[in-house]
Amino acid sequence: MHKIDLLKKRIQKCCRRWEGRKRGMLAVAALICCLVVPWSLPAHVMAAAGYEDVAAGSDVASTQNVGKYGMTPLTADYLRDGSYEISVDSSSKFFRIKSAELTVKNGKMKAVIMIDSTSYEFVYMGSAEGAAKAPKSRYIEADVKNGRSYFTVPVSALDEPLNCAAFSSNTKKWYGRQILFDATTLPSGALTITLPDYNKIQDAVDAYDNGGDADSRGDNTAGTSEQQPSDPIYTSLDNGEYSIQVSMTGGSGRASIQSPAYLYVRKHHIYSKLTWSSSHYDYMIVGGRKYLNESNNGENSTFTIPVTAIDEPMIVKADTTALGDPVEIEYHLTFYENSIGDVDQIPQIAAKKVLAIALVVIIAGGILNYLIKRGKRQ
Structure with missing residues (x-):
């Protein structure tokens, strides 16, 4: 046992x-x-290295709403299978979609969108924050052809704002956008239903908000630079170079121009040479006429333009590439007549004179030192 x-x-x-x-x-x-x-592992652990930055605050350009009042999302069920050209609205002027081809097949939709630049390396169908945490396999890479970028994206619905983040090849940051595939721009026969006239609906809503009918809202294009004078104003000043104080409003507020600025008088007409705080402006438009950047690569953009108004806002446009696609931004310049003065007031001229005086002092000091030493030897 x-x-x-x-x-x-x-x-x-x-x-x-x-x-x-x-x-x-x-x-x-x-x-x-x-x-x-x-x-x-959690999704954020698999985030693609080097793609974690998200643009925010002052780095994000102003956005606009996409779509029209009363639009209702349309899924693939409301379209016939096929491929169609379609217009795409974007919430950002820095992410303009020039063309798009929509393909509908077996209850699903996708589109090839084209951007007329190579400013963006990837897009991601979702928020910028989501893109920064996603694996690289979920990024949609640009297919670049002849300086244009093509992205093939899934489309969940038409006439509905869709989040679409874009990764800038310049800043290496994700920018949050919204895009909308406009079903009203599809060719006849693509849809199985008839859409309402959203433009009339929007006009009626605007008229109600403004307390009148649609025709009383006025011309929204009034005051654009194309309607402004393009010729320089007359002055009694003698021909020559002067300085003038100038202020600027418009845009995002991040860019500025140097003040005082050059003022040129030629045959009693006024021109100004403006220097921007950025090197990303490639042309300006005054009264419908284009003026090209005069600076060398890497230097702050400089333009010589006619002064078409004095002591009142003068509307111009300037094309910038700072945040992606080239985009024209409207600015208001005001030149102040009572500030016209000697050209020496311009910082560059003043700096050159200071350097010249300093050089004279150095040379004179060297000569004096030489004479003193020579006298001692004798």
Whole structure:
């Protein structure tokens, strides 16, 4: 009997050892799974390296709403299979979609959108924050042809704002956008239903908000630079170079121009040479006429333009590439007549004179030092 009890104890001891080893083996197996099975990790752990920055605050240009009042989302069920040209609205003027081809097949939609630049390396259908945390496999890479970028994107619905983040190849940041595929621009026969006239609906809403009918809202294009004079104003000043104080409003408020600025009088007409705080402006438009950047690459943009108004806002446009696609931005310049003064007031001219005086002083000091030493030797 004693031998049987002893045997039982040995068997129980072996079982306990086996249980301990089994738990240890299970722990090792779990660790191995965590190391070799990356899809079990949270999504943010798999974020693509080098694509974590999201533009925010002053880095984000002003946005606008997309779509028209009363639009209702349309899924693929409301379209016939086929490929169609379609217009796409964007919430950002820095992400303008020049053309798009929509393909509908088997209840799903996708589109090839074209941007007339190579400013964006990837797009991501979702928010900018989501793009920064997503694996690179979910990014939609640009197909670049002849300086244009093509992106093939899934389309969940037409006539509905869709989040679409774009990764800038210049700033290396994600920019949050919204795009809308406008079903009213589809060719006849693409839709299985008839859409309402959203333009009339929008006009009626605007008229109600303004307290009148649609025709009483006025011309929204009034005051654009194309309607402004393009010729320089007359002055009694003699021909020559002067300085003038100038202020600027418009745009995002980040750009500025140097003041005082050059003022040129040629045949009693006024021109100004403006220097921007940025090197990203490639042309300006005054009264419908284009003036090209005069600076060398890398230098702050400089333009010589006619002054078409004095002591009142003068509307111009300037084309910038600072945040992606080239875009024309409207600015208001005001030149102040009572500030016209000597050209020496311009910082560059004043700096050159200071340097010239300093150079004269240095040379004179050297000569004087030489004469003193020579006198001592004699």
